Amino acid sequence: MKYIDEYRKKDLILAVSEELKKISKKQITLMEVCGGHTMAIHRFGLHALLPPTIHLLSGPGCPVCVSSQHFLDTAIACSKIPGAIITTYGDLIRVPGSVTSLEKEKADGADIRIIYSVLEALEIAKNNPEKAVIFLGIGFETTAPATAAAIVQAKNENISNFFVLSAHKVMPPVMKALVDEGVKIDGFIAPGHVTAITGTGIYNNLAAVYGLGVVVAGFEPVDMMQAILMLTLQLESAAPKVEIQYKRIVHPEGNKIALGLLEQVFEQKDDRWRGLGVIPASGLKIREEFAAFDAEKRYLLTVPEPSDPKGCICGSILRGQKTPNDCGLFAGKCTPSDPVGACMVSGEGTCATYYKYRS
Amino acid sequence: MNPKEKKVLLSHGSGGRIMHDLIEDVFIKHFKNNILDEQTDAAILPVDSPEVAFTTDSFVIDPLFFPGGNIGKLAVCGTVNDLSVSGATPRYLSVSFIIEEGFALDELEAIVKSLAEEARCANVTIVTGDTKVVNKGKCDKLFINTAGVGMVRKDDRLVGKAKNIKPGDVIIINGTIGDHGMAVMNARESFNFKSPVVSDCASLNHLIREVLDQSPGVKFMRDPTRGGVAAVLNELADKTGLGIEIDESALPITKGVLAMCELLGFDPLHIANEGKVLIVADTDEGDHILEIMKKNDLGLLSAIIGRVTGDNAGKVVLKTETGGKRIVDTLTGDPLPRIC
Numbered sequence: 160m161k162y163i164d165e166y167r168k169k170d171l172i173l174a175v176s177e178e179l180k181k182i183s184k185k186q187i188t189l190m191e192v193c194g195g196h197t198m199a200i201h202r203f204g205l206h207a208l209l210p211p212t213i214h215l216l217s218g219p220g221c222p223v224c225v226s227s228q229h230f231l232d233t234a235i236a237c238s239k240i241p242g243a244i245i246t247t248y249g250d251l252i253r254v255p256g257s258v259t260s261l262e263k264e265k266a267d268g269a270d271i272r273i274i275y276s277v278l279e280a281l282e283i284a285k286n287n288p289e290k291a292v293i294f295l296g297i298g299f300e301t302t303a304p305a306t307a308a309a310i311v312q313a314k315n316e317n318i319s320n321f322f323v324l325s326a327h328k329v330m331p332p333v334m335k336a337l338v339d340e341g342v343k344i345d346g347f348i349a350p351g352h353v354t355a356i357t358g359t360g361i362y363n364n365l366a367a368v369y370g371l372g373v374v375v376a377g378f379e380p381v382d383m384m385q386a387i388l389m390l391t392l393q394l395e396s397a398a399p400k401v402e403i404q405y406k407r408i409v410h411p412e413g414n415k416i417a418l419g420l421l422e423q424v425f426e427q428k429d430d431r432w433r434g435l436g437v438i439p440a441s442g443l444k445i446r447e448e449f450a451a452f453d454a455e456k457r458y459l460l461t462v463p464e465p466s467d468p469k470g471c472i473c474g475s476i477l478r479g480q481k482t483p484n485d486c487g488l489f490a491g492k493c494t495p496s497d498p499v500g501a502c503m504v505s506g507e508g509t510c511a512t513y514y515k516y517r518s
Numbered sequence: 519m520n521p522k523e524k525k526v527l528l529s530h531g532s533g534g535r536i537m538h539d540l541i542e543d544v545f546i547k548h549f550k551n552n553i554l555d556e557q558t559d560a561a562i563l564p565v566d567s568p569e570v571a572f573t574t575d576s577f578v579i580d581p582l583f584f585p586g587g588n589i590g591k592l593a594v595c596g597t598v599n600d601l602s603v604s605g606a607t608p609r610y611l612s613v614s615f616i617i618e619e620g621f622a623l624d625e626l627e628a629i630v631k632s633l634a635e636e637a638r639c640a641n642v643t644i645v646t647g648d649t650k651v652v653n654k655g656k657c658d659k660l661f662i663n664t665a666g667v668g669m670v671r672k673d674d675r676l677v678g679k680a681k682n683i684k685p686g687d688v689i690i691i692n693g694t695i696g697d698h699g700m701a702v703m704n705a706r707e708s709f710n711f712k713s714p715v716v717s718d719c720a721s722l723n724h725l726i727r728e729v730l731d732q733s734p735g736v737k738f739m740r741d742p743t744r745g746g747v748a749a750v751l752n753e754l755a756d757k758t759g760l761g762i763e764i765d766e767s768a769l770p771i772t773k774g775v776l777a778m779c780e781l782l783g784f785d786p787l788h789i790a791n792e793g794k795v796l797i798v799a800d801t802d803e804g805d806h807i808l809e810i811m812k813k814n815d816l817g818l819l820s821a822i823i824g825r826v827t828g829d830n831a832g833k834v835v836l837k838t839e840t841g842g843k844r845i846v847d848t849l850t851g852d853p854l855p856r857i858c
Binding site: 207 | 785841
């Protein structure tokens with residue numbers, strides 16, 4: 160397949176692997192921020208191709224993993240509103256809230272539909288004018304512009320039964336928060352698709368102020384290996400900076416149309432992250448001008464303040480301070496089929512990955 | 519009324535004359551055979567082996583018609599294949615229909631016709647059946663259950679049981695993976711992919727019989743349906759306590775399935791098949807079995823995709839095309855498209 164095969168060439172990957180083994184002298188820890196990167200690393204077995212000096216740490220960039228329990232509880236409360244249709248991306252439905260999950264609510268009769276694009280939710284709203292269609296907006300700068308576009312379209316077409324429950328998040332505050340908290344990272348493998356929207360300006364401080372390497376990477380194995388090589392070269396020569404590996408998609412200035420949509424519809428708010436707590440200015444809420452489409456404002460749902468599951472150490476794991484083996488729930492009370500914490504929820508979460516590889 | 523607009527009514531399941539007509543005009547018309555013609559409450563079956571294999575499966579699929587088949591054809595293939603991978607020669611099937619009130623009669627007949635055709639291809643006889651009609655909303659259009667009986671020869675009775683498997687044994691599949699799951703999903707969801715993906719839905723009994731008759735090397739067989747190749751191999755690794763290593767570059771897979779999986783974030787190893795058999799065989803017999811399989815239309819793309827290993831006990835490991843290795847796990851539930 161074009162744009163895939165050329166980035167999976169074994170000889171290229173092995174050549175980069177050899178080069179890394181030659182030049183890597185310092186012990187370095189690189190965080191791959193995006194869930195898509197974590198997935199690629201495991202899918203293509205890249206760990207086995209790295210020298211022992213290079214450590215990879217999974218970051219908080221899996222939108223499903225970081226969606227807070229409070230958000231899930233609110234979404235579940237939405238599903239109980241008479242006449243509501245909940246529309247959601249598929250991998251959210253198994254994520255546990257405080258007492259139940261969307262999957263369990265669906266089994267109990269709630270109208271919960273998996274969609275592949277937010278525009279499908281708009282179509283469902285048009286076809287069911289007597290129902291309230293609530294879209295669960297999750298994801299970073301990659302998915303948020305599509306949600307913004309749908310809200311603008313709903314306004315232009317006077318679709319009055321379409322609502323968004325926004326848990327959209329932005330990336331820079333959480334990356335900065337992790338470093339501020341003292342997580343030991345030498346460089347970031349930065350998220351390719353987020354940066355395609357935002358541009359690279361968001362990382363300038365990480366390099367200039369914190370002295371961290373940043374390379375924006377694509378999602379194929381050649382991309383990932385090349386990005387690791389670029390970071391290693393930066394760190395070996397003690398010259399951290401912001402570079403783009405994923406040049407076929409990412410431009411330094413980002414996508415102005417998408418950024419315009421984000422700015423038009425959303426404003427930043429302090430937001431909850433599963434396992435990490437509240438991070439200032441890390442979430443996106445719908446601006447007053449579009450309040451008619453804001454499910455939170457329309458339904459004024461309040462759910463009890465959830466407490467973190469007892470014994471769960473996901474926060475420390477997401478910060479790279481502990482490993483799943485340090486957790487008393489791991490592989491006992493907390494498994495992929497019955498997850499307790501964020502890191503076990505998504506197949507790409509750190510705990511789920513450890514679970515797969517446990518001996 | 520235009521016959522195309524005729525619907526199944528509750529009275530079609532009432533036991534009265536209308537039901538009798540449905541049975542005669544739709545079911546008997548297509549299934550006709552000597553045993554069924556007796557119209558007894560239970561079929562009396564001649565058998566020619568000391569042991570028989572017996573299995574049952576229920577079919578609920580949305581949509582009922584998909585590229586490469588429909589629920590009727592699937593209901594035969596599924597049960598025939600379950601018997602075949604157990605080493606049996608499929609002989610008799612029962613068929614039960616649970617129909618939602620209001621279901622179009624012409625669609626029902628199309629499904630029954632396809633079911634009968636597949637039974638003829640597989641050389642199995644439909645010997646008994648049942649029909650129920652339920653109120654609208656009490657089932658989703660049409661559910662079918664088939665049960666099957668097959669004859670078992672002494673030599674073949676162990677092939678479903680994974681005995682005598684040892685490191686070095688080869689793992690063979692008869693063609694491309696993931697076609698059924700992706701074809702059905704593409705037909706059901708609103709992707710609007712102009713995809714050429716077609717279900718592999720097929721009865722494998724003739725292919726499997728050819729292999730068992732011509733090679734003594736088969737140690738285990740299983741059809742990788744729901745959960746895909748990954749589920750069967752993990753079950754095997756678990757059962758034997760041995761490791762399994764799969765070679766990604768050897769996996770037969772169509773471009774269409776690969777493209778859909780890339781877009782949706784699925785692993786083809788987790789996607790359902792309905793016309794595939796995984797065979798574990800003695801390494802010395804691997805090439806011979808491959809040769810036998812490739813002579814059958816359902817085995818043209820047969821390939822040795824991996825081996826049983828002494829290390830990685832209880833685990834399935836994939837050697838990736840890019841030179842890495844990863845564990846292939848069983849899915850927790852249905853594959854869900856991921857957001858990023």
